[in-house]
Structures are given as structure tokens and as C-alpha cells.
Amino acid sequence: MKKVLALVAVVSLMAAATVASAATIKNSKHDLSSGSTATFKSSGVGTSTNQICVFCHTPHNAIQNGYPLWNRSAASGSFLLYSSGNMKNQYGALKASQGFTTNSVSLYCMSCHDGGLVAGRIHNLPLDNGKVIPTMTPAADQITSTANLGTNLQNDHPVNFNIVNFGGAIGTSQNGGKAIGGLTTTNLPLFNSGRGTSSLECASCHAVHDPGYVPFLRTTNAGSYLCLTCHNK
Ligand code: HEC
Ligand code: HEC
Numbered sequence: 001m002k003k004v005l006a007l008v009a010v011v012s013l014m015a016a017a018t019v020a021s022a023a024t025i026k027n028s029k030h031d032l033s034s035g036s037t038a039t040f041k042s043s044g045v046g047t048s049t050n051q052i053c054v055f056c057h058t059p060h061n062a063i064q065n066g067y068p069l070w071n072r073s074a075a076s077g078s079f080l081l082y083s084s085g086n087m088k089n090q091y092g093a094l095k096a097s098q099g100f101t102t103n104s105v106s107l108y109c110m111s112c113h114d115g116g117l118v119a120g121r122i123h124n125l126p127l128d129n130g131k132v133i134p135t136m137t138p139a140a141d142q143i144t145s146t147a148n149l150g151t152n153l154q155n156d157h158p159v160n161f162n163i164v165n166f167g168g169a170i171g172t173s174q175n176g177g178k179a180i181g182g183l184t185t186t187n188l189p190l191f192n193s194g195r196g197t198s199s200l201e202c203a204s205c206h207a208v209h210d211p212g213y214v215p216f217l218r219t220t221n222a223g224s225y226l227c228l229t230c231h232n233k
């Protein structure tokens with residue numbers, strides 16, 4: 001009997017793990033392969049690629065040394081970032097108006113979400129189409145929907161700044177979790193950047209591979225849960 005109960009416990013643990021497990025990038029809006037069900041994707045006989053990761057990563061000859069084996073030329077142009085007189089966390093010597101630090105994880109996102117070329121910026125081209133720039137639908141190879149954030153991010157949640165101070169304006173976490181400099185970010189990662197070791201970046205709120213919480217969120221935003229993970233309002 002004990003054995004049966006243990007088995008039941010294991011099976012229900014496995015079921016729980018299945019429910020909590022990540023959704024796959026396959027067929028998400030970040031699956032730009034020719035086999036994808038997404039609308040923005042590679043298409044065209046002989047010129048398309050059926051690879052998913054190649055739009056962002058390559059196993060060899062990546063564009064930079066180290067994390068995360070990036071396969072895209074940097075977003076071009078200069079960016080403007082959010083700042084306000086109220087912000088407790090400042091951008092440091094390199095001011096927000098001067099844009100991203102060159103090692104900001106957010107720049108990876110902006111190499112497509114600035115409205116510039118998508119396939120046209122692949123660095124190490126895919127083998128399966130003979131190493132040519134994959135043709136895309138739409139043929140213009142640019143994001144034109146509201147997912148095009150442009151290069152002026154002054155109207156977007158602040159990113160690429162170091163969290164050292166949480167103060168009353170930010171508040172403490174309501175959902176529990178790991179405290180970083182007084183700010184609690186439940187499972188929301190902070191990154192290294194030229195601005196410090198606890199830098200808030202796009203990937204703090206977004207899970208680029210996981211469409212489970214649309215739109216690629218780290219956790220649900222039902223009842224503004226994501227926001228309330230950091231802000232005590
Ligand atoms: C649309 C761009 C994009 C695509 C496509 C993509 N990635 Fe990523 N990947 C990123 C970005 C950006 C990061 C760094 C940010 C982060 O860690 O969330 C990253 C980080 C990673 C990491 C290190 C961090 C982690 O999450 O473990 C691994 C491993 C990884 N990707 C594997 C893959 C594989 C395998 C594929 C294809 C099945 C893939 N990625 C497709 C953008 C992409
Ligand atoms: C990972 C933690 C985190 C999450 C999640 C988060 N924020 Fe923030 N937010 C911050 C931090 C840190 C600041 C900078 C506050 C400061 O320095 O005063 C900030 C700044 C802001 C500001 C500007 C404050 C100012 O004084 O200029 C607003 C408004 C805001 N967030 C709203 C939101 C909303 C709405 C959400 C959910 C969609 C959200 N935040 C999610 C951490 C977070």
C-alpha cells in the first residue's frame with residue numbers, strides 16, 4: 001500500500017511538473033523557420049531555412065565572445081531610453097539619453113524590434129539553404145506591427161539600468177522571492193551590463209523562448225501579477 005501511495009505521489013509530482021514546464025519556442029512568434037505556423041517567417045523554395053535557432057544563435061563563429069552565442073549583427077543606430085526625475089535608480093555616468101551600454105542583453109532584442117532587418121542581420125548564415133540570407137514573409141524582412149518599438153524607447157518601461165535602490169516609489173515585493181538591493185524579483189532575472197551587475201533588461205520581464213504567458217512573459221500578468229512582483233502598489 002505504501003508503495004502505491006509513493007507511486008501516486010510521484011505520478012502527481014510528474015503531472016505538476018508537466019503543467020509548470022515551459023512551452024516551446026516551436027510555432028511561437030519567435031519561430032521564424034519555414035516550418036513555423038507564425039505569420040512572420042522564412043518562406044520561398046530553396047531560399048528559406050527550416051532552422052529556428054539560427055535567427056539568433058550559432059554554435060560556431062558567433063558574433064561575440066561568450067553569452068549567448070549570438071548570431072546577429074548589432075542593432076544599428078542610436079537609442080534613447082526612458083528616464084524620469086522620479087527614478088530612484090539612476091543610469092550612472094553613462095546617462096540614459098546616451099542609450100544602451102554595448103553589452104546590454106536588451107540590444108539582442110532590439111536587433112529585430114527596432115524595425116530594421118530581421119533575416120538580413122543573420123551573421124553566420126544557415127547551411128540548409130546554401131548559406132544565403134533566407135527570404136522572408138513579409139518580403140520586406142522588417143517588423144511593422146506594434147512589436148516594432150523603434151529606436152526611441154523613452155515611452156517604454158526603463159531598461160538597462162542598475163537596480164540598487166528600491167525606495168517608496170518602487171515598493172517591496174508582494175509575491176515573495178529573492179531580494180536584490182532591497183528589490184524583490186521573483187524568478188525575474190537581472191543581468192550584468194555596463195551599468196552594473198543587477199541590471200533590469202527586456203529579458204527580466206520577457207522569456208524569449210517561451211510563449212506560455214503571452215507575449216513571451218516570464219510569468220502571468222493577470223491581475224498585473226508581473227508588475228506587482230516588483231512594485232508594491
Ligand atoms: C528570437 C531570438 C532567439 C531565438 C530564435 C532563440 N533564442 Fe536562445 N536566446 C535569445 C536571447 C535574447 C537570449 C539571452 C536572453 C535570455 O537569457 O533570456 C537567449 C539565451 C539562450 C540560452 C542561454 C540562456 C537560457 O535560457 O538557457 C540558451 C541555452 C538558448 N538561448 C538556446 C536556444 C535554442 C536551442 C534555440 C532554438 C531552439 C534558441 N535559443 C532560439 C534569443 C533567441
Ligand atoms: C523586474 C522588476 C520590475 C517589473 C516586473 C516591473 N517594474 Fe516597473 N520599474 C522597476 C524599477 C526598478 C523601476 C525604476 C524605479 C525607480 O528607480 O524609481 C521601474 C520603473 C517603473 C515606472 C516609472 C517610475 C518612475 O519614477 O519614473 C513605472 C510607471 C513602472 N515601472 C510601471 C511598471 C508596470 C506597469 C509594470 C508591469 C507591466 C512594471 N513596472 C514591471 C522594476 C520593475
Ligand code: HEC
Binds near residue numbers: 055112
Ligand atoms: C530574430 C528577430 C527577433 C529577436 C532577436 C527578438 N524578437 Fe521578439 N519578435 C520577433 C518577431 C518577428 C515577432 C512577431 C512580430 C509580428 O508578428 O509582427 C516578435 C514578437 C515579439 C513579442 C510579441 C509576442 C506576441 O505574442 O504578440 C514580444 C513580447 C517579443 N517579440 C519580445 C522579444 C524580446 C524581449 C526579445 C529579446 C529578449 C526579442 N523579442 C528578440 C522577432 C525577434
Ligand code: HEC
Binds near residue numbers: 149202215
Ligand atoms: C517591466 C517589464 C517589461 C520590460 C522591462 C519590457 N517589457 Fe515588453 N512587455 C511587457 C508586458 C507586460 C507586455 C504586455 C503588455 C500588454 O499586455 O499589453 C509587453 C509587451 C511587449 C511587446 C508586444 C507589444 C505589442 O503591443 O505588440 C513587445 C514587442 C515587447 N514587449 C518587447 C520588449 C522589449 C524589446 C523590451 C526591452 C527593450 C521589453 N519588452 C521590456 C513587459 C516588459
